[in-house]
Amino acid sequence: MSALVSVQNASKQYSKQGEGLHDISFELQAGQVLGLLGHNGAGKSTLINALLGAHEYSGTIRINGFEPLTQRDKIMQSLSYISDVNVLPGWMTVAQLLNYTEGVHTGFDRHKADELLRHTNIKLRTRIKALSKGMKVQLHLAVVIATNTQILILDEPTLGLDLVYRETFYRHLLEWFHDGERVLIIASHEVSEIEHLLADVLILKQGRSVLQSSMEAISEDYFILDANDEHRMQIETMNPLSFQKGLASTKWLLSSHHAKQAEALGAIYEVKLADLFLALQKEAV
Known part of the structure; x- marks a missing residue:
């Protein structure tokens, strides 16, 4: 077609x-x-x-x-x-x-x-x-x-x-x-x-593409980790795209390559497109 x-x-x-x-x-x-x-x-x-x-x-x-x-x-x-x-x-x-x-x-x-x-x-x-x-x-x-x-x-x-x-x-x-x-x-x-x-x-x-993907692939390629701040140094080695500070924990946007490593550090959530959009807009092209 x-x-x-x-x-x-x-x-x-x-x-x-x-x-x-x-x-x-x-x-x-x-x-x-x-x-x-x-x-x-x-x-x-x-x-x-x-x-x-x-x-x-x-x-x-x-x-x-x-x-x-x-x-x-x-x-x-x-x-x-x-x-x-x-x-x-x-x-x-x-x-x-x-x-x-x-x-x-x-x-x-x-x-x-x-x-x-x-x-x-x-x-x-x-x-x-x-x-x-x-x-x-x-x-x-x-x-x-x-x-x-x-x-x-x-x-x-x-x-x-x-x-x-x-x-x-x-x-x-x-x-x-x-x-x-x-x-x-x-x-x-x-x-x-x-x-x-x-x-x-x-x-x-x-004027440049910073992400071109299917919505299905986004769910597979990225995730949100909600972890206590005591794990900050370890999570920073995973090159997070962005993070959002909460009262007692921080939500990190990470590549799925680090999913297994992150499982023991906190709760895993599916990424929203808005989270990914904001993270990529902050990054240098």
């Missing part, structure tokens, strides 16, 4: 800011959810813009077999993008947006869009600029789902949304994902919020 998204040695050099992306490679098959993680300036937006064909890059990128820069019209037939910044035309009403999309996108299912919006508080006569941020995100997702897009890129989509809107957004997102052969890329620094959705993760720092 050919990859829906293929990135080989992608790099981006800015004339003033320097290197924005360095030698990134990955492939995504149908059914994969990739978490693209990193703090502001890590290179997430640079990579996304390369995938969208929004700026030049070196290396090779293929979206459903098409090259983003020269075949952008082709990739947009199967790829959609939702960011934290509203890009929907505020002067339009909701009905006008649906009418417009129906007219320009041959794959748009107006009935499906209407059905999705029927379960929200969004009214067809309301101008988009009058909608709350949560409603705008819901509307955008409804349009994307109704176009039966195959590849969806989300860039901090729930930033600033309350818990109710976030729960609704992710519920509809998962319904869409499991309803076909899809690929989902979620860029975020809210690691705990999306961890349960991910199959794979790519963590960027200063």
